[in-house]
Amino acid sequence: MKTLLTEEQLREGIRRMAGEIQTHYQGKPLTLIGVLTGSIVLLADLVRLLDVALRVDMIQARCDHAKGVCLGPLVIDEDLLSYGVRGRHVLLVDDIFHTGHTLWDLVPQIDDLGPASVRTAVLFQKEGQCQVAMKPDFVGFTIPNAFVVGYGLDYRDRYRNLPCLAALEPGEMGEEPKA
Ligand code: IMP
Ligand code: MG
Numbered sequence: 669m670k671t672l673l674t675e676e677q678l679r680e681g682i683r684r685m686a687g688e689i690q691t692h693y694q695g696k697p698l699t700l701i702g703v704l705t706g707s708i709v710l711l712a713d714l715v716r717l718l719d720v721a722l723r724v725d726m727i728q729a730r731c732d733h734a735k736g737v738c739l740g741p742l743v744i745d746e747d748l749l750s751y752g753v754r755g756r757h758v759l760l761v762d763d764i765f766h767t768g769h770t771l772w773d774l775v776p777q778i779d780d781l782g783p784a785s786v787r788t789a790v791l792f793q794k795e796g797q798c799q800v801a802m803k804p805d806f807v808g809f810t811i812p813n814a815f816v817v818g819y820g821l822d823y824r825d826r827y828r829n830l831p832c833l834a835a836l837e838p839g840e841m842g843e844e845p846k847a
Contacts, residue, residue: 669817669834669835669836669837669840670834670835670837671832671833671834672811672812672814672816672832672833672834672835673809673811673832673833674832675831675832678791678808678809678819678831678832678833681791681808681809682710682713682714682717682791682808683717684808685714685789685791685806685807685808686713686714686717686718688806689714689718689759689789689806690717690718690719690720692787692806693718693720693722693757693759694720695720696720696757696784697721697755697756697757697784698718698720698721698722698723698756698757698758698759699722699723699724699725699751699753699756699757699758699759699783700714700715700722700723700724700725700758700759700761701724701725701726701727701749701753701758701759701760701761701778702724702725702726702727702761702762703726703727703728703729703760703761703762703763703770703774704726704727704728704729705820705822705828706762706763706764706820706821706822706828707761707762707763707791707820708820708828709763709819709820709828710761710763710789710791710808710819710820711724711761714761714789723751723756725749725750725751725753727744727745727749727774728744728745729742729743729744729770729773729774730742730743730744730745731743742769742770742773742774743773743777744774744777744778749781752781752782753778753781753782753783754781754782754783755782755783755784756783756784757783757784757785757787758778758783758785758786758787759787759788759789759806760774760775760778760786760787760788760789761788761789761790762788762789762790763790763791763792763819763820763821764790764791764792764793764794764816764821765788765790765792765793765794765798765803765804765807766794766797767797767798767799767800768797768798768799768800768802768803769799769800771788771790771800771802771804772800772801772802775788775802787805787806788802788804788805788806789804789805789806789807790804790806790807790808791808791809791819791820792807792808792809792810792811792816792821792833793807793809793810793811794810794811794812794813795810795811795812795813796813797813809833811833812835814835814836815835815836815841816833816834816835816836817830817833817834817835817836818830818831818832818833818834819831819832819833821833823836823840823841
């Protein structure tokens with residue numbers, strides 16, 4: 669495993685991103701919606717850095733199909749949203765923008781709930797991998813195209829608790845997780 673960004677570098681990038689978000693939403697009713705589960709560490713940082721009135725909510729994106737493979741678009745479990753977002757400015761927060769399909773699927777579904785606006789914030793964007801006609805509005809770091817873990821991101825639900833961002837080597841993937 670190779671460290672790509674240290675805890676200190678992450679802190680600085682998140683502080684800068686929070687500053688941009690704060691400037692953009694000053695005086696507006698803001699709702700941060702985190703996409704479970706990868707966004708939880710970034711979200712916890714953002715809510716403490718933003719000095720604006722805000723609400724926090726979470727959504728779980730899931731595949732709408734019966735068995736294993738994701739065939740159609742991701743759908744959100746709307747029941748998870750505790751407050752409505754009608755008339756509010758929504759910032760959808762995710763850990764990483766890789767191909768972009770996740771946020772591409774989710775943004776219109778949030779839009780259908782009648783918010784004043786929907787924008788997106790991600791901690792990482794992989795360079796040159798975007799396959800959709802959108803880009804995230806707020807980005808912490810652009811990173812090379814590697815499989816990364818830590819700071820909320822997982823490989824088979826492991827490594828979310830690493831305080832830095834690390835790239836897994838090919839030999840570290842594919843094996844069954846140790847208990
Ligand atoms: P996208 O839909 O291709 O943009 O991928 C976004 C989702 O895939 C993220 O929310 C992550 O859950 C997951 N993902 C993509 N790349 C990585 C990675 O390098 N490490 C961990 N999770 C990833
Ligand atoms: Mg995710």
